[in-house]
Amino acid sequence: MIPTELLEKYGALKKVFDKMAIIFEEGNLPAYYYQIVSGEVKMSNYNDDGREFIQGIFYKEQSFGEPPLFLNQNYPANAIAVEDSEVLLLSKNNFMKLLEENPSVSIKIIQNLAQRLYYKSVMAAEMSTQEPEHRVLKLMDHGIAYFNFQKDENGYLINFTRQQIGDLTGLRVETVIRTIKALEKKGVLKIINRKVYR
Amino acid sequence: MIPTELLEKYGALKKVFDKMAIIFEEGNLPAYYYQIVSGEVKMSNYNDDGREFIQGIFYKEQSFGEPPLFLNQNYPANAIAVEDSEVLLLSKNNFMKLLEENPSVSIKIIQNLAQRLYYKSVMAAEMSTQEPEHRVLKLMDHGIAYFNFQKDENGYLINFTRQQIGDLTGLRVETVIRTIKALEKKGVLKIINRKVYR
DNA sequence: TCCATTTTATGACTTTAATCATAAAACAGA
DNA sequence: TCTGTTTTATGATTAAAGTCATAAAATGGA
Known part of the structure; x- marks a missing residue:
């Protein structure tokens, strides 16, 4: 920066x-x-x-x-x-x-802090609603915008482990695994040999 | 500011x-x-x-x-x-x-954003642990430091309604009420005619 | 002062994510 | 290539907060 x-x-x-x-x-x-x-x-x-x-x-x-x-x-x-x-x-x-x-440089710092505050606000609201599907999706969509997820023919590769997603959303691994499966069934993301695409 | x-x-x-x-x-x-x-x-x-x-x-x-x-x-x-x-x-x-x-003024803005980011970080960690008692206490202790709670002979008056505490911590009113009672029983706060002191 | 609304309160029950157990697949390092 | 570790996966059970119903107390306007 x-x-x-x-x-x-x-x-x-x-x-x-x-x-x-x-x-x-x-x-x-x-x-x-x-x-x-x-x-x-x-x-x-x-x-x-x-x-x-x-x-x-x-x-x-x-x-x-x-x-x-x-x-x-x-x-x-x-x-x-x-x-x-x-x-x-x-x-x-x-x-x-x-x-x-x-x-x-101050302006840069301000923008950077503002960006992180924005992320925290969005995630806090999402985490309080409690619905795992919401939380996981929001994290992924945020990641597409701000983490360095790569796009290929299947969509954006969410290169987080299930455990990491859990640690970022306050959910347990098993819950994340089941939630991702449910989201796949709903067609909002793809699982291609264990990797998640959105 | x-x-x-x-x-x-x-x-x-x-x-x-x-x-x-x-x-x-x-x-x-x-x-x-x-x-x-x-x-x-x-x-x-x-x-x-x-x-x-x-x-x-x-x-x-x-x-x-x-x-x-x-x-x-x-x-x-x-x-x-x-x-x-x-x-x-x-x-x-x-x-x-x-x-x-x-x-x-930029420095002031930076410090203000930093303060809010700090609060969000602390609360996010707290909210992810899921334990209502933790969440409620952390919010109160934060409030003592940053919201304008007044101190009197009973301690700091937490001038939030149970509903507001719920909305700030992602808990339901009933859960907040029961949690506050439990915290009183543990002796970490006081309830004096329905008002909460810490 | 009276009345409507908000706040606090409590019990019964339900739902849902956590927990626990177990295992296969994938990966990384020797 | 083998082996220990990590990651993904699934089923059964449990615990805990949410939900629903109901009501008393407090508050604030009219």
């Missing part, structure tokens, strides 16, 4: 996180601005009995973890590399200096 | 909305920046069978409805006056000009 050269000009350093590596943890105070160069990162919570809720999944050129950075609050979730990933880290002070000296 | 004088300098006009009046509707394109002078506004969705989900409640000096304004997207929810309210409206063009010419 912020050009790499600009970040590096302010002293950003590239760091490599192996798959599964923890980038930051819930409860800690933010110290850096994070922007992905390559790979995939998820932000998620684990509740008392180990159940995961995925707040969001981020891909190359996307940033994550800014809200608590701006607010001086503890991270409300963990950031974990889903794949081997390269991430640019810029210390808070330097990031703030970058913002001050480059007002156009 | 943005000083009244600054908004008025850029041509903002004060508009009065009676209790229950619709300020904007889901699906419409944004045209204004909205900031409350007095009163109370809720943003909410109604699903197919008329059930309401409250995205958030806003009070004096707070703004609402900016994300879609920045993104040129349709409103994902309705804004409705909960009480008779005065609201400052500033047209999109003038608002953008204000932002460009007053970079410090």
Whole structure:
């Protein structure tokens, strides 16, 4: 989102996180601005009995973890590399200096936060209605617009596992599997050797 | 959040909305920046069978409805006056000009969006865990920090109706009533002639 | 002050997703 | 290629919130 050269000009350093590596943890105070160069990162919570809720999944050129950075609050979730990933880290002070000296970046940040707030609003409304079919469809349609789903002759490939869909919608795997089957029967999506197309 | 004088300098006009009046509707394109002078506004969705989900409640000096304004997207929810309210409206063009010419306001906007994203993240994780007691408590504790709950000798008065708590947490009124009773029995909150204190 | 509406409350019952158990298929690493 | 792990899958059962019915208390207008 912020050009790499600009970040590096302010002293950003590239760091490599192996798959599964923890980038930051819930409860800690933010110290850096994070922007992905390559790979995939998820932000998620684990509740008392180990159940995961995925707040969001981020891909190359996307940033994550800014809200608590701006607010001086503890991270409300963990950031974990889903794949081997390269991430640019810029210390808070330097990031703030970058913002001050480059007002156009502020607008970018605002738009990015607005986008994520929009997603959260839509999903919150959807999750409260409780109907699994609604939740799953909304997530997929959102993913088509904002995650990097690829289109081929069968439609958009939803490249999430059933478990991930469950963790993003607050449903259990079995429920997701049964829901997807039901949606296929209704003809609103296709399952071609276990992969879901919409 | 943005000083009244600054908004008025850029041509903002004060508009009065009676209790229950619709300020904007889901699906419409944004045209204004909205900031409350007095009163109370809720943003909410109604699903197919008329059930309401409250995205958030806003009070004096707070703004609402900016994300879609920045993104040129349709409103994902309705804004409705909960009480008779005065609201400052500033047209999109003038608002953008204000932002460009007053970079410090951008930082305010960023912090505000970050705060709301933080709330949504916490509630989303909480709502996915499904346990009513968790959801209700989290909402109350959030409310103590961010809504204007008043403290007296019994603790903080949670001035939401059971119905509102339900609409904010995705639970039914009866469930909220039973949950609050259970929480009282556990001693984590007080009910004094039907009012809830925490 | 009176009356209609809203809010809180409670019990009975129903529905639905979670849970538990189990297994086949696919995948990844040695 | 073999093997352990992950992913998808399905059936049976359970638990828990939703639904429905009903009503008392509180509130707010007229």
